[in-house]
Amino acid sequence: MTESSNDVDRQLKVELIDESLEALSGLTPLFKKLQMQPEDSGPMESIFRVIHSIKGNAPFFELMQIKNLAHSMENVLDAIRKRQLAVQDDIVGSLLEGTDELTRMLERAREDEPEVHDEDAFARLLDLFQGFLGREEATRESRWNELLECVESFSAGAELYEDDSLQQVAKQAKGLAQELARGEGIHLQEPALHTSQSGESSARGSQELPDEAKRVQQMLTSEEAFSSLEPEQLEQALQELASRVRNEEAVSVLKELQEDFRASVEKIGFIPLVQDILMGHFEHLLEVAQWAPGEEEESPPEDTTEQQPTSASEGEKQPGGSGEPPAAAATARQQKSETTMRVREESIDAFLSFVGELIVIGEMYDHLKERVQEVDTRQTVTGELHRVNEAFHELSGKLQQNIMHIRRVPVKPLLQRAPRIAREIAGHTEKEIAVDVSGENTLVDKSILGVLETPLTHMVRNAVDHGIEPPDVREREGKARSGQITVSVEERDKMIVMEVRDDGGGINMEALHQKAIDAGMISPEMRLSENEIVDLLFASGISTAEQVTDVSGRGVGMDAVKHELEKRGGKISVETELKAGTCFRVTIPAEVTTQILTGFSVIANGQRLIIPTDYIVHCFRPEADQIFTVQGKTECVKTGDSILTVRRCATVCSLGNGSCTTGSLQEGTLIVLESKGRRFALHVDAIEGVKQFVLKDIEQISGEQSLFIGGAVMGNGTVALVVNINAIAETMERQPAHAENNATAPLINV
Numbered sequence: 001m002t003e004s005s006n007d008v009d010r011q012l013k014v015e016l017i018d019e020s021l022e023a024l025s026g027l028t029p030l031f032k033k034l035q036m037q038p039e040d041s042g043p044m045e046s047i048f049r050v051i052h053s054i055k056g057n058a059p060f061f062e063l064m065q066i067k068n069l070a071h072s073m074e075n076v077l078d079a080i081r082k083r084q085l086a087v088q089d090d091i092v093g094s095l096l097e098g099t100d101e102l103t104r105m106l107e108r109a110r111e112d113e114p115e116v117h118d119e120d121a122f123a124r125l126l127d128l129f130q131g132f133l134g135r136e137e138a139t140r141e142s143r144w145n146e147l148l149e150c151v152e153s154f155s156a157g158a159e160l161y162e163d164d165s166l167q168q169v170a171k172q173a174k175g176l177a178q179e180l181a182r183g184e185g186i187h188l189q190e191p192a193l194h195t196s197q198s199g200e201s202s203a204r205g206s207q208e209l210p211d212e213a214k215r216v217q218q219m220l221t222s223e224e225a226f227s228s229l230e231p232e233q234l235e236q237a238l239q240e241l242a243s244r245v246r247n248e249e250a251v252s253v254l255k256e257l258q259e260d261f262r263a264s265v266e267k268i269g270f271i272p273l274v275q276d277i278l279m280g281h282f283e284h285l286l287e288v289a290q291w292a293p294g295e296e297e298e299s300p301p302e303d304t305t306e307q308q309p310t311s312a313s314e315g316e317k318q319p320g321g322s323g324e325p326p327a328a329a330a331t332a333r334q335q336k337s338e339t340t341m342r343v344r345e346e347s348i349d350a351f352l353s354f355v356g357e358l359i360v361i362g363e364m365y366d367h368l369k370e371r372v373q374e375v376d377t378r379q380t381v382t383g384e385l386h387r388v389n390e391a392f393h394e395l396s397g398k399l400q401q402n403i404m405h406i407r408r409v410p411v412k413p414l415l416q417r418a419p420r421i422a423r424e425i426a427g428h429t430e431k432e433i434a435v436d437v438s439g440e441n442t443l444v445d446k447s448i449l450g451v452l453e454t455p456l457t458h459m460v461r462n463a464v465d466h467g468i469e470p471p472d473v474r475e476r477e478g479k480a481r482s483g484q485i486t487v488s489v490e491e492r493d494k495m496i497v498m499e500v501r502d503d504g505g506g507i508n509m510e511a512l513h514q515k516a517i518d519a520g521m522i523s524p525e526m527r528l529s530e531n532e533i534v535d536l537l538f539a540s541g542i543s544t545a546e547q548v549t550d551v552s553g554r555g556v557g558m559d560a561v562k563h564e565l566e567k568r569g570g571k572i573s574v575e576t577e578l579k580a581g582t583c584f585r586v587t588i589p590a591e592v593t594t595q596i597l598t599g600f601s602v603i604a605n606g607q608r609l610i611i612p613t614d615y616i617v618h619c620f621r622p623e624a625d626q627i628f629t630v631q632g633k634t635e636c637v638k639t640g641d642s643i644l645t646v647r648r649c650a651t652v653c654s655l656g657n658g659s660c661t662t663g664s665l666q667e668g669t670l671i672v673l674e675s676k677g678r679r680f681a682l683h684v685d686a687i688e689g690v691k692q693f694v695l696k697d698i699e700q701i702s703g704e705q706s707l708f709i710g711g712a713v714m715g716n717g718t719v720a721l722v723v724n725i726n727a728i729a730e731t732m733e734r735q736p737a738h739a740e741n742n743a744t745a746p747l748i749n750v
Helices: 003-024 027-036 041-061 064-081 089-110 119-134 140-160 164-183 211-221 223-227 231-242 248-268 272-288 326-337 345-375 380-406 417-429 446-467 471-476 509-518 530-538 558-567 725-734
Strands: 408-410 433-438 443-445 483-492 495-502 571-577 581-589 596-604 607-612 616-620 627-630 634-639 642-648 669-675 678-684 686-696 708-713 719-723
Touching: 003 041, 003 089, 027 041, 027 089, 027 417, 041 064, 041 089, 041 248, 041 272, 064 089, 064 119, 089 119, 211 223, 211 231, 211 272, 231 248, 248 272, 345 380, 345 596, 345 686, 380 408, 408 446, 417 433, 417 446, 417 483, 443 446, 443 483, 446 483, 446 495, 446 558, 446 581, 509 530, 530 558, 530 571, 558 571, 596 678, 596 719, 607 678, 607 686, 642 725, 669 686, 669 725, 678 725, 686 719
Parallel strands: 433 483, 607 719, 642 678
Antiparallel strands: 408 443, 483 495, 495 581, 571 581, 596 607, 596 686, 616 669, 627 634, 634 642, 669 678, 686 708, 708 719
């Protein structure tokens, strides 16, 4: 195989894996529906189609272990479809485990890693599925369904021979079987379509394969016929077959077959391996298809009315082209309008970086406009330049908004994990849990899904294990036996907010305070506010659990969660009420990957700095009666009902030689900032205005603990440093306040 063909295979492999991962991400709610309504064949067919497709496509890229797992899962799903195996909790749980493992294996394959990391665990999973098939689960339900299938076969034979007496017997037998089954509380399904190995359909009821289906079947089952085909011939046969498909499910399967056919021919050519891939789709099509009658099968209705004249418009074919059935036509129109194209994430990020450069160019235009304005006394050129500059800013702003929207994906795959996590933990703790999820259609930057995944897992696990009380305890307290957990995601003011709320016992503040004392984190004499006690949840080793479990503990791992969120400009907060419940709230900027930010351009001791607006509450010029000092050292200001510590920006950022600390606070502006739930005031000499800027890393000064997070290129070509507000707040917490030696004052709670 040549180097170029290797590249093609790699690209096709990545595309297939991405499609498979996307399909797997939507299976969790389908499994839930299957478990709640096993008699509904819709969820089962959708699940089966995804697993079947993965099984058929994996061998093409030599992903044989993925194929083996998918095949084992498919066998179990097929047994459930045929009513040979009952839908039970342990089976659904194992299928979900298999779905997770398929996801992990596909992700490894995408990075060219071995599909399986733990061979023993993988073998046990395969044995588990084989064990389900070995069960003698011929339950009463499956036996009744087998009987009904026999009666249906008998009925089909009676219709074939047009024997009225046999048809009457068959009808009575079917009715009796259904009535007896209902008496035992058994739900019988109408027998599904089965296809023999030769490909001849026993059909839904007694329907025959149309000629168009038989033609495609001959092309795909005969190696001799396939080898003599041209791709255009098979494409034409599939298009003709589409005109005979009546139900939307079959339209979807046929569309998938056609797409895989075109992609395979384009990437690897019309080779025998394509035949195997397409045959898997075609077999599935035969199982679900309902066929529309062909022209040769339709008999013209008896003409009982006068022939009405037909206009040209009335004689035209209905939407959908060449006589397509309405369902197929509608589906085709919808699919056309929802056509998508896969683009590498790196390409989008590269494009976004160029959009960022437009912001810098815009700043240069603004600076140029100011320079021209100084010499253009008649304002003629200045006015024209202003109009051009406004148009440029408007266009670049729209471009930025659209490219950021492209990066957004629904949060639904993340939220779908919550009910499953709760279900698994509830199984260990013998609690009854109901999970309500909202905001599934909220769009977030793709990178945010990874950021929110860990907090969601911790918060849901903790809510089930330590938040919700046991059923007996809830009953004694007048609550419903089943606990309620609500998970929601929404966008508020350019921030993504995720909440996990439970109606459990709440957090015992006294117990939490005592645990912090026992752990040596605080002294017994130290008095803490309720908010400060809640903050202890995020200290390593602190838990509200009365006893240690192997599942979770409030605070276990939450310190790392809090740290990671704060690195990305987010925060986590807690609201709790004893015996009423707890709400964990995660807030994070809607675009955490972009380096295009908005901030105040300020001057401190002659230096230009940028303060991000995400931290700014408000700004004001203080009056003399608002300013005072504590112990003659710590400068403070009163604003409203709050007293805030004041820090001089030039002092904190080490600008100048220290003389900047001697002037009055009235000679400048105070900017009130909020970081990690607390507020303080930062003094600057002047505020130039609000600007959009592109954050650039400066290796020597940038960093998590640095007072600066980077720099921004200004319109005149100079670089302004971007202040790290979180780092200033942390410094103020660690050190006592002494204005004269550049140390920082403690924060005062709002």
